Amino acid sequence: MSPPDVLALREFLGPELKGRTISDARHSVSLTDILGHSRLTGDLRALAGRSVLLAASGQLESAIAMIELDGVVRRMLLCPPDLDPDHVQALLALAEIDAIVTDRPHPRCDAGTRLIVGVGLPERAAMRCKTERATEWLMLTSGTSGLPKIVQHTLDGLAGAIAADGAVRHRNATWATFYDIRRYGGLQIFLRAVIGGGSMVLSEPGEAIADHVARLSAGGVTHMSGTPSHWRKLLMSGAATSFSPRYVRLSGEIADQAVLDGLARAFPDASIGHAYASTEAGVGFAVDDGREGFPADLIGPNRDGVEMKVVDGSLRIRSQRTARSYVGADAPPLADADGFVDTGDMVELRGERYHFVGRRGGIINIGGLKVHPEEIEAVINRHESVRMSRARSRKSPITGAIVIADIVLADGTDASRQESIRTEILARCNDALAAYKVPAVIRFVDRLDVTAAGKLARADA
Amino acid sequence: MSVKLRIFSAMEQIAEEQKVTLPPLQDDLPLLDTGFDSLAFAILVARLEDDLGVDPFTIAEDAAFPSTVGEFVRAYENVPA
Numbered sequence: 001m002s003p004p005d006v007l008a009l010r011e012f013l014g015p016e017l018k019g020r021t022i023s024d025a026r027h028s029v030s031l032t033d034i035l036g037h038s039r040l041t042g043d044l045r046a047l048a049g050r051s052v053l054l055a056a057s058g059q060l061e062s063a064i065a066m067i068e069l070d071g072v073v074r075r076m077l078l079c080p081p082d083l084d085p086d087h088v089q090a091l092l093a094l095a096e097i098d099a100i101v102t103d104r105p106h107p108r109c110d111a112g113t114r115l116i117v118g119v120g121l122p123e124r125a126a127m128r129c130k131t132e133r134a135t136e137w138l139m140l141t142s143g144t145s146g147l148p149k150i151v152q153h154t155l156d157g158l159a160g161a162i163a164a165d166g167a168v169r170h171r172n173a174t175w176a177t178f179y180d181i182r183r184y185g186g187l188q189i190f191l192r193a194v195i196g197g198g199s200m201v202l203s204e205p206g207e208a209i210a211d212h213v214a215r216l217s218a219g220g221v222t223h224m225s226g227t228p229s230h231w232r233k234l235l236m237s238g239a240a241t242s243f244s245p246r247y248v249r250l251s252g253e254i255a256d257q258a259v260l261d262g263l264a265r266a267f268p269d270a271s272i273g274h275a276y277a278s279t280e281a282g283v284g285f286a287v288d289d290g291r292e293g294f295p296a297d298l299i300g301p302n303r304d305g306v307e308m309k310v311v312d313g314s315l316r317i318r319s320q321r322t323a324r325s326y327v328g329a330d331a332p333p334l335a336d337a338d339g340f341v342d343t344g345d346m347v348e349l350r351g352e353r354y355h356f357v358g359r360r361g362g363i364i365n366i367g368g369l370k371v372h373p374e375e376i377e378a379v380i381n382r383h384e385s386v387r388m389s390r391a392r393s394r395k396s397p398i399t400g401a402i403v404i405a406d407i408v409l410a411d412g413t414d415a416s417r418q419e420s421i422r423t424e425i426l427a428r429c430n431d432a433l434a435a436y437k438v439p440a441v442i443r444f445v446d447r448l449d450v451t452a453a454g455k456l457a458r459a460d461a
Numbered sequence: 462m463s464v465k466l467r468i469f470s471a472m473e474q475i476a477e478e479q480k481v482t483l484p485p486l487q488d489d490l491p492l493l494d495t496g497f498d499s500l501a502f503a504i505l506v507a508r509l510e511d512d513l514g515v516d517p518f519t520i521a522e523d524a525a526f527p528s529t530v531g532e533f534v535r536a537y538e539n540v541p542a
Binding site: 367394395396397398399402404426427430435436438440441443 | 478479499500502503504506507508511516518519
């Protein structure tokens, strides 16, 4: 079976484009002649048609395995680094995994009768492999405390937004991302590098931001993506001055005007865009005008084959880029009867633009009135001395709950100005927000936690 | 600053933020006559919890909510430090 219309990653890795690499902090691997080598310790043909768990410890090994396995195996489940080991066994059963590709001597799970194949950097000459099938790309949802859901994509759908953007626009790009490439946001960037003929510099867990930025600069990174929380962290570090990307991309959280303006000041020569995407709904759209929110005319069918509508305040998306389904016998439907995926992201029309106001599940309840913490944070973040903030609820004996804001001030803020900054922020909140949304208490904190997926950690969300 | 003065100072601050005109604060002033609504009281209790480290209305389940400014202050003064 060799359907001529099925594309796999190997199709984009011909020898004609020279000098392409993918690197992490320790190794650099040539993408130009990657197809001539194999880093699997077993025979790739033994994996043909199998359902594979990709459980490499590092991103570089994972990237190489994705390139080798795509088009050969039936499906591959990408295993993010923060996956709870207690969930592995259940996920193996749900995805009917019968082979594991790993660089660990002992898999972190009971392998049972499954085929184990190693992956590592020492390479050996490989037989040219043909694309035999459209491999299912399986990814895990993030942000849930229970068993993550397995989401099934195809390369075609994953790459839909890349084709729509046009390869020409990002020619010869060297891509980087703060994300891990085994999560949707990071995978998008890895695929952009491979499909767009570029190179990539991977992130490294636990690496100091200054060291990361030094690697980005040394690696000639031109295009970089991350969440607003990632970017705020970079802006806070002061390391941004030694980095000059041509394209800065935000996704995964609400890009408010403060972070867009902060990035525009830090990178005056860069084009700055924010994209809407999720593991389930795929890439919805990207906005490049430097303003928060998105133009109202994106709602409805648009030219890139994405159809969006707003129902009960939440954004719904139908396109070829959405995931195909959840995987597993009792899996709920991913889309409604008409094929629309409910993103759970709440939007509000203000003039000619829609603005994201928060997650449906993240609403806090203040005396019976509903508040999105993101809406409050957006107002606070506009203050020039604020680097980032988190609004949350606290129990109150009187109203049930009140709003508390934790705020990280920008570097170099004079500590003696804290009281006047507090007063200024409260005044702005009073001007911009309904009284019950104005924080009752403002606390200044040294840092706010960011999750493994790059999003602001919300204890009460 | 005494507990009473800290409570009065917090009330004046909140009155300013909420655009409420406070009558002169004295012990027999009914809380209903302060002009504070339930949100303003919720803010007051939350800030005093941060400032004084205690929320007397959450600690005791049967605590009756005070009806005058004096009773409100005593609720804070009577909590063991």
